[in-house]
Amino acid sequence: MNWYPIFLREMIQFKKKLFRLGYIFTSMMVPLLYLLAFGLGLGRSIQVPGGSYLGFLLPGLVAMSSMNNAYNWVASGLNLSRVYFKTFQVLIQSPIAPTSIMAGYVLAGMVRGLFASLMIILVGLGARAGFQLTPLFVFTLLLNCFLFANMGVLIGMITKTHEDTSTYANFFILPMVFFSGTFFPIDRMPAVLQAVVLCLPLTHTNILIRKTALDGQGITAILVMLGYALFFFVLGARKIKNYSE
Amino acid sequence: MIKLEHLTKDYGKIRAVDDLSFQIGRNEIFGLLGPNGAGKSTTIKILTTLVKPSGGRAALDGFDVVREPLEVKKRIGVVPQENNLDRELSAFDNLRIYGLLHHLPDLEQKIEEQLRSVDLWERRKDNIQTFSGGMQRRLLIARAALGGPRVLFLDEPTIGLDPQVRREIWNMIRRLRAQGGTVLLTTHYIEEAEALSDRVGILSRGKLIALDTPANLKKMVGEYVVEYLDGEGNQLTRMCAGREDAECFLREAGIEVRRRRSNLEDVFVKLTGERIEK
């Protein structure tokens, strides 16, 4: 339960933001724009195996939004509290383990990621785009939030300024949005690029989140995602443990 | 209670703390003085697990600050020089999160007690952002004292506080000591160090250049001070061992002078060659 005060603090803040006018709207903006531009515009000319393009796109947008929001909330929140507000000092000086600090932030990031996804899921259900909430879908979503919240902790711990967090986002997060199978199946890409893209975590989220049943490829995807999550968790926790001003 | 052995901290080429060794006893109020950049805050940060030392060792209640940080953290309360309150939260929530992080029992009651003691209970629901500088400072002190820590670190605790509140903070510090606590404080207010400290250490460029009771330190540099103006109107001072010396100097100089008892500031100026009060 050591993670609880950290989680609680983030949630108090999140709740406050929620009530601020326009917050929900802004967080909906990006995925809705993609939905309109790609789903209705471009989408008509894209052929996807089995079913409509919208049915293909929606899970991809859920993966993308949950990634963005889980990552951003944690990376920028942690960076600000470390570099600017200095509130991170209070956590370091409290008798709690680095993994508890980690867990508090990760859980908060997951809530943020899930919240953003929920909006798109509601749109998807409303649009009747052949889109179903299966247990595997929910599991993938949770795992994806977990993964990128962990990445957020690591980046939040190593960035020196707040701008750096968006630099990392532009280098690692944004390319994944476009190449990891959010908007079109990755098998449309040249083989070399496919091999590269298969190393990216979001690719596996996109593979898994569109499956109706778990198969070999799905299990591989889970293992890759868990591997990344573990990697970020271990590095992030070590950064917190070795923290020194 | 606190033990430093050859403690050193380098920031690149800057040696912020240079081979510090001293001890602070249980139930002592220890004042750390020194000019800007002397290494006071860095020393406190090392002792409170925020900065890892480059060399030497430090222990609190027998627990090494690097190897057993969790045990150290259980025993300390910290008032940092720089405000690190959660500006997005209310005063109450700031203390609540802190109390939860420290597993404090009877938290609500403790929070009320502390907020009342710094006269912020009525403002408990307000956002920190709406607090004046002095109110934020008081809240920082209330937060540090919340769990009744065995060792309280205060880095310039009363900076920006009005005289009345400052006196109240002094009483809080004394109360904590009366309850068996140990206090390490830094300050630029000499009268604060004199009023509170059992012993005073003077830091200059990361090194400890004097350590004693305020009375002994004053004796060391001379108990009397002659202040006089030179031809251009600059104030000069002369330290004298006793009253006779001071009077002798007065007669010889044959100028308009003022004689007073020495204070810790004189100790400081003499030892560091720098003025302390900002």
Ligand SMILES: Nc1ncnc2c1ncn2[C@@H]1O[C@H](COP(=O)(O)OP(=O)(O)OP(=O)(O)O)[C@@H](O)[C@H]1O
């Ligand atoms: N994070 C840091 N990075 C680099 N140098 C630092 C850092 N923190 C402190 N220093 C340097 O270490 C030295 C000691 O700083 P410190 O803050 O401990 O002084 P101080 O005695 O608390 O001064 P003040 O009275 O101004 O608060 C200074 O030269 C400062 O520039």
Ligand SMILES: [Mg+2]
């Ligand atoms: Mg300082």
